[in-house]
Each structure stands twice: as structure tokens, then as C-alpha cells.
Amino acid sequence: MTNSMEDTNRNDRPRITSLSPKQRRIIGVLVEKGLTTPAGYPLTLKAVVTGCNQTSNRQPVVDYSEDDALDALNELRELGLAAVVHTDSGRSERYRHYMRKRFDFTEPQLAILIELLLRGRQTLGNLRARASRMVAIDSLGQLRQEVTGLMEQGFVCADGPLERRGIEVDHNLYGESEKSRQPQRQVEPQAAPARSSSPVSASPQPGDTGVSEQQLASLIESIDALKLENVELRRELSELQEQFNQVSEEVSRLRFDLGGS
Numbered sequence: 001m002t003n004s005m006e007d008t009n010r011n012d013r014p015r016i017t018s019l020s021p022k023q024r025r026i027i028g029v030l031v032e033k034g035l036t037t038p039a040g041y042p043l044t045l046k047a048v049v050t051g052c053n054q055t056s057n058r059q060p061v062v063d064y065s066e067d068d069a070l071d072a073l074n075e076l077r078e079l080g081l082a083a084v085v086h087t088d089s090g091r092s093e094r095y096r097h098y099m100r101k102r103f104d105f106t107e108p109q110l111a112i113l114i115e116l117l118l119r120g121r122q123t124l125g126n127l128r129a130r131a132s133r134m135v136a137i138d139s140l141g142q143l144r145q146e147v148t149g150l151m152e153q154g155f156v157c158a159d160g161p162l163e164r165r166g167i168e169v170d171h172n173l174y175g176e177s178e179k180s181r182q183p184q185r186q187v188e189p190q191a192a193p194a195r196s197s198s199p200v201s202a203s204p205q206p207g208d209t210g211v212s213e214q215q216l217a218s219l220i221e222s223i224d225a226l227k228l229e230n231v232e233l234r235r236e237l238s239e240l241q242e243q244f245n246q247v248s249e250e251v252s253r254l255r256f257d258l259g260g261s
């Protein structure tokens with residue numbers, strides 16, 4: 001029954017081909033927080049704004065107000081991408097996403113697309129490290145398979161073959177005016193090595209290690225991704241420590257106000 005209702009929801013609404021920057025940031029925050037911190041999801045309006053304006057895992061860094069977020073949330077609700085949730089206490093409204101109802105994505109595809117919405121164009125190695133914060137992506141091979149599925153649906157684009165080192169991918173939900181400003185990197189085909197007419201045997205080349213170019217590229221991307229993941233984890237740990245300190249101060253202030261020691 002649930003699947004049929006979701007299919008009806010997808011089929012009854014027009015296909016989404018673009019989102020504004022604010023819509024992309026907010027839907028990205030809703031999905032990211034739902035996957036990484038489910039205990040705090042759905043999100044209050046204040047939590048949405050905080051998630052949009054945080055400095056880690058965001059590109060570009062923004063400074064949205066609650067009014068900015070509320071306007072974009074209302075637009076997302078009209079698109080069927082978000083909904084308001086009234087809590088039992090009735091003290092504050094909370095917001096959730098409906099990405100799974102609007103799109104037929106696998107969980108890794110959802111995480112990949114959301115990472116691109118939050119940070120824009122990036123290499124496959126970086127994308128795997130960052131998207132894996134939300135959903136496990138075991139290898140670059142799996143990442144390429146999921147990205148290929150998104151490309152076939154028209155939601156992701158790449159500036160060259162996914163097997164080539166240094167290739168970058170991006171989401172394809174920019175508006176027409178934004179697309180005209182996106183840098184397009186042309187990928188030149190590699191020239192075939194010239195054949196030598198000399199009978200002298202060629203000396204061993206640095207790349208003659210028995211490892212294919214694709215394998216070497218995958219290893220380098222994996223190392224770069226691990227380095228990036230380490231930096232990101234340190235940054236997130238610092239932010240969590242700061243949030244913990246703020247909560248501790250609030251608790252101490254409340255205890256003092258209530259006459260506690």
C-alpha cells in the first residue's frame with residue numbers, strides 16, 4: 001500500500017528539473033540531518049537555519065534568516081518535497097522532506113545527490129567520502145554505478161568518463177540562468193603514444209608497475225578521500241564540542257535560575 005501511494009505521488013506531480021539555491025540548500029539540510037542525526041529529525045525552523053548556515057560541509061557558505069528559510073520551505077511544500085509536522089506538545093512546528101516520495105532513488109543515490117546539492121561540483125573520491133557520512137558507499141565502483149543511474153535519470157552530469165582520474169560530477173538541478181554561468185571543463189581525449197621505429201628496446205617507464213591506470217587512479221582517489229574525510233571529521237568534532245559547551249552553559253544557567261547548585 002505504501003509503495004503504491006508513493007508511486008501515485010510521483011506520477012501526479014510534474015517532474016522537477018530545477019530548484020533555486022535556497023530550495024537546494026534547505027532540502028539538502030533536511031535529508032542530511034534526517035540521515036546523520038535522526039534523533040533530532042524532523043527539524044525545527046531554527047535547526048533548519050542553523051543547518052543551512054553552518055560552515056562545514058557547505059559550499060557556498062550562506063547566512064539565511066528564518067524568513068528566508070520559511071519562504072523556501074513553503075515553496076518546497078508546494079512542490080511536494082517537504083511537509084510541516086505538528087508535535088504532540090504543540091510548541092513548535094517541525095519540517096521533514098519527502099524526497100523518497102517524489103523520486104525513485106536508491107539510498108546511496110539520495111545521499112550522493114544531496115551531497116552535490118550541499119557542496120556542488122566535486123571529484124568522485126571526495127564525493128564518496130562525503131556522501132558516506134549519510135549512507136555507506138563501499139567502493140568507488142559502487143559510487144560510479146550509482147552516479148551512472150543518476151545520470152541516466154538526468155539529475156547528475158559529469159565532465160568526462162567516470163573511469164578517468166580527476167573527473168568531476170555535479171547535480172543538474174540548476175536554473176537556466178545558473179546553468180549559463182557554470183564553468184564547462186572540456187576533457188581532451190588522450191593521444192595514443194607514438195610508435196618508435198628504432199629497434200632499440202624501450203627502457204622501463206615510471207608507469208610500468210603492473211598496475212593499470214584505472215587502478216592507480218582509484219587508489220589515489222581513495223587516499224585523497226580518506227585525507228578529506230579525516231579533515232571533515234575533525235571539523236565536525238570541533239563543532240560538536242562547541243555545541244556541547246553551549247548546551248552545558250544553558251543547563252548551568254537553567255539550574256541556577258531554578259535555584260539549583
